[in-house]
Amino acid sequence: MDFMLSEQEKQFKRFCKEFAKDKLALLAEKYGETDEAPRDMVAQMAAAGFFELLLPEELGGKGIKALPICLAREAFAGVFCPADVTLAMQGLGSYPIHLAGNPDQKKKYLVPVAKGELLTTYALTEPGAGSDVNGMKSAAHVEGEGFRLNGEKIFISNGYSANILVTFARTPLTDNPRAMSAFILEKGMPGLSVAQRLEVIAPHDLVRLKYENIFVPRENLLGEMGQGFNIAMQTLELFRMTVGAAALGIGQAAFDSALHHVKKRVQFGKPLAEFQATQIKLADMVMELDAARALVYRAAILKDRGERAVGRHASMAKLYATEASFKVVDQAVQLHGGVGLLKGSVVERLYREIRALRIYEGTSEIQRLIIANLILKE
Numbered sequence: 001m002d003f004m005l006s007e008q009e010k011q012f013k014r015f016c017k018e019f020a021k022d023k024l025a026l027l028a029e030k031y032g033e034t035d036e037a038p039r040d041m042v043a044q045m046a047a048a049g050f051f052e053l054l055l056p057e058e059l060g061g062k063g064i065k066a067l068p069i070c071l072a073r074e075a076f077a078g079v080f081c082p083a084d085v086t087l088a089m090q091g092l093g094s095y096p097i098h099l100a101g102n103p104d105q106k107k108k109y110l111v112p113v114a115k116g117e118l119l120t121t122y123a124l125t126e127p128g129a130g131s132d133v134n135g136m137k138s139a140a141h142v143e144g145e146g147f148r149l150n151g152e153k154i155f156i157s158n159g160y161s162a163n164i165l166v167t168f169a170r171t172p173l174t175d176n177p178r179a180m181s182a183f184i185l186e187k188g189m190p191g192l193s194v195a196q197r198l199e200v201i202a203p204h205d206l207v208r209l210k211y212e213n214i215f216v217p218r219e220n221l222l223g224e225m226g227q228g229f230n231i232a233m234q235t236l237e238l239f240r241m242t243v244g245a246a247a248l249g250i251g252q253a254a255f256d257s258a259l260h261h262v263k264k265r266v267q268f269g270k271p272l273a274e275f276q277a278t279q280i281k282l283a284d285m286v287m288e289l290d291a292a293r294a295l296v297y298r299a300a301i302l303k304d305r306g307e308r309a310v311g312r313h314a315s316m317a318k319l320y321a322t323e324a325s326f327k328v329v330d331q332a333v334q335l336h337g338g339v340g341l342l343k344g345s346v347v348e349r350l351y352r353e354i355r356a357l358r359i360y361e362g363t364s365e366i367q368r369l370i371i372a373n374l375i376l377k378e
């Protein structure tokens, strides 16, 4: 699919892959599977300039382009999951500030995020509001020179490591009682706490957050009151396709491992690769990955060209790439036989890591609903 990329983009893709091979693989060996965002990982990613992909050019960054973020996530995800998650969360937690922040907020937060000095996250989901964001109960009421915020958030990635977060809460307005606003919270604000660290199928820095009477100064409101829903959705529109890219990276790593295995493993007197049943599986796997890659790169290229109606492409990229890569990883485990299920085997880890991607940033079912809604409106 590299024919879709310019020479500069191909070079950047090689750079990402080399970084993953030379640096992230060593960190993966050092930390194993971890639910932390290791400081030396953050420092190395920052030194290599990856967080500058999330900073606009006017602030000294590389401009916020979807394709390079996709290429980096594709290269990182199969190698060291925390690196992929950290790049994604630095983006999800800073893009709302780029979209709606005032110059002071941008200066205060975006530059330190791009240097890796601040870790951030995006806190939207609640126990009663997952797919249905409008089920949100967290609420902020105007009080003096700010807001009083109460509520709770769940499944927040990098929520333990993050120093700041962008969050969303109801701020009823007279003309819109269900209005939602976006706020920047800083760890250490009285009333903001990590109520629980959550353990999931593959280690992931994941928490439940509690907001108990937090006083949020007015200067921490992002944009205008009532703009929260739009800010949340515009952010997801960019980052959704990058989830597809991460899935692709995981699927490709599983495929590579399976390809290596079937050439070596001998049964019935010959390598598995010589059986047609194996070859048919390999052909399907590589075709699925190529189709997924085409959809991911297409969505990113259209977004970077400034096409307005990119929502459908973003959802198709996320949906297809996560579902296809899940099937590829499953087949890779199958091709490994019993050793594919041994703890510590690459495909066993990838099998667990890929699962969440069909759920977060909008489940596969929700992506289908978005695609259908957009088609029906065209």
Ligand SMILES: Cc1cc2nc3c(=O)[nH]c(=O)nc-3n(C[C@H](O)[C@H](O)[C@H](O)COP(=O)(O)OP(=O)(O)OC[C@H]3O[C@@H](n4cnc5c(N)ncnc54)[C@H](O)[C@@H]3O)c2cc1C
Pocket (backbone or CB within 6 Å): 121, 122, 123, 124, 125, 129, 130, 131, 132, 154, 155, 156, 157, 158, 200, 204, 206, 356, 359, 360, 361, 362, 363, 364, 365, 366
């Ligand atoms: C590892 C991980 C990391 C995450 N990180 C973050 C994060 O950093 N920040 C954040 O805010 N959130 C995060 N999330 C939350 C994630 O975005 C939600 O889990 C997701 O949106 C689904 O919501 P839910 O879990 O409440 O499922 P539900 O909404 O309860 O859905 C359950 C099932 O019902 C289906 N369903 C729901 N509504 C419909 C419908 N109308 N039609 C058909 N089917 C439907 C869903 O597709 C799903 O299969 C994370 C989740 C995970 C697992």
